[in-house]
Amino acid sequence: MSQLSCHLQLPPTSYDIVIRCGLLQEEAFLRKQLLALASRFVLIADEKTASLYGKALQKILGEKTLLLSFPGGEVNKTRATKEHLEDRLLEQGWGSDTCILALGGGVVTDLAGFVAATYCRGVPFVTIPTSLMAMIDASLGGKTGVNTSYGKNMIGCVYQPKLVLIDPCLVSSLPLRELRNGIVEIIKHGLIADASLFSYLDTHVDTLLSLDPETLSYVISESCRIKITLVEQGPKRTLLNFGHTVGHALEKLTDYTLPHGEAVAIGILVESHMALQMGLLQQKVFEKMQNLLARYGLPLKLPKRFSYAACTEAMQLDKKSLLGKPRFVLLEEMGSAKSCDGAYCASVEESVLETALTWMNDALCCN
Numbered sequence: 001m002s003q004l005s006c007h008l009q010l011p012p013t014s015y016d017i018v019i020r021c022g023l024l025q026e027e028a029f030l031r032k033q034l035l036a037l038a039s040r041f042v043l044i045a046d047e048k049t050a051s052l053y054g055k056a057l058q059k060i061l062g063e064k065t066l067l068l069s070f071p072g073g074e075v076n077k078t079r080a081t082k083e084h085l086e087d088r089l090l091e092q093g094w095g096s097d098t099c100i101l102a103l104g105g106g107v108v109t110d111l112a113g114f115v116a117a118t119y120c121r122g123v124p125f126v127t128i129p130t131s132l133m134a135m136i137d138a139s140l141g142g143k144t145g146v147n148t149s150y151g152k153n154m155i156g157c158v159y160q161p162k163l164v165l166i167d168p169c170l171v172s173s174l175p176l177r178e179l180r181n182g183i184v185e186i187i188k189h190g191l192i193a194d195a196s197l198f199s200y201l202d203t204h205v206d207t208l209l210s211l212d213p214e215t216l217s218y219v220i221s222e223s224c225r226i227k228i229t230l231v232e233q234g235p236k237r238t239l240l241n242f243g244h245t246v247g248h249a250l251e252k253l254t255d256y257t258l259p260h261g262e263a264v265a266i267g268i269l270v271e272s273h274m275a276l277q278m279g280l281l282q283q284k285v286f287e288k289m290q291n292l293l294a295r296y297g298l299p300l301k302l303p304k305r306f307s308y309a310a311c312t313e314a315m316q317l318d319k320k321s322l323l324g325k326p327r328f329v330l331l332e333e334m335g336s337a338k339s340c341d342g343a344y345c346a347s348v349e350e351s352v353l354e355t356a357l358t359w360m361n362d363a364l365c366c367n
């Protein structure tokens, strides 16, 4: 019997994120960037993004580009859709010289990224996000995956794109509710890492909601900068989960009828209420964030009251939980959160959690 050990020095990964209004019409630039990665392309989109932007992009890239689409929505981010897309590629003889382009919201970038990670044991992958959520979150950082009946994003892997192409002006066709979902994550980025982004969002509500290209490009690029900086810093990545312990629980408790952004907006407030009670956060900062979320039109409304027991049970499986106890990102002030022995989340006293959930039910419930 012998024992060997295998040591691999994986090459460091880096990729460019290009952010520019009108980017998807820059034919020469797109061809130059993409042809440097591969000679043939498979564009994966949902039916909506395929018809809005897929055909035009296919035309720019020429005949060696296949456009594959699937019915959109979270319910189709599944292993079955992945298999269906893979079978189309296999049938038509696409090999390891293929580059996969994900054109769509987070459902498309997560799913197409997972296809790229496993097709021929991994082919190059480029994200071209079309929803605000995908532009500032799902297209960056390399998390890919699908949902199962046991839970969301339960099967997947981390697989980095070779390039991210963001045309902020594509959000002009996005429904307002989807736009607001993305704005919540941008507000979150300001709260956890950059008070000046929060102030900018505070003074540009009208221009952002009217989709002014300069405002959009600024908040998207600042938001991407914050996300990649935190992803690069390892443990600080946890900060991106601010508002999500409670947010995910609310999504689960409403059978996912409460959209992710709306649930996270409430989660941001409930988790900030805990920081408020613990003397970490000032009342005026708490009120400022509540006001800003409301000014962007977030409903901040629960469909019904949720008991302490139901909420804590729904939080138990949160990935930050330690020994079955939920943990939360706790804000200290605008733009910075508490570090607890090198972790950026902590559990709180039961009474603090209970008071925060009581506040949520009293302040945000319909009855």
Ligand SMILES: NC(=O)c1ccc[n+]([C@@H]2O[C@H](COP(=O)([O-])OP(=O)(O)OC[C@H]3O[C@@H](n4cnc5c(N)ncnc54)[C@H](O)[C@@H]3O)[C@@H](O)[C@H]2O)c1
Pocket (backbone or CB within 6 Å): 046, 048, 049, 052, 072, 073, 074, 077, 104, 105, 106, 107, 108, 110, 130, 131, 132, 133, 134, 137, 138, 139, 140, 141, 142, 143, 144, 153, 170, 171, 172, 173, 174, 175, 178, 181
């Ligand atoms: N990988 C990550 O790090 C990460 C981060 C955040 C979210 N996500 C995932 O992203 C998904 C949510 O993303 P989403 O909010 O973009 O949802 P989505 O992909 O379902 O898009 C929302 C809707 O908007 C439509 N749409 C997208 N772009 C459009 C455009 N420009 N014009 C008109 N309609 C457009 C889509 O067809 C869809 O109907 C979830 O599955 C979530 O798990 C992943």
Ligand SMILES: [Zn+2]
Pocket (backbone or CB within 6 Å): 185, 244, 260, 264
């Ligand atoms: Zn989120």
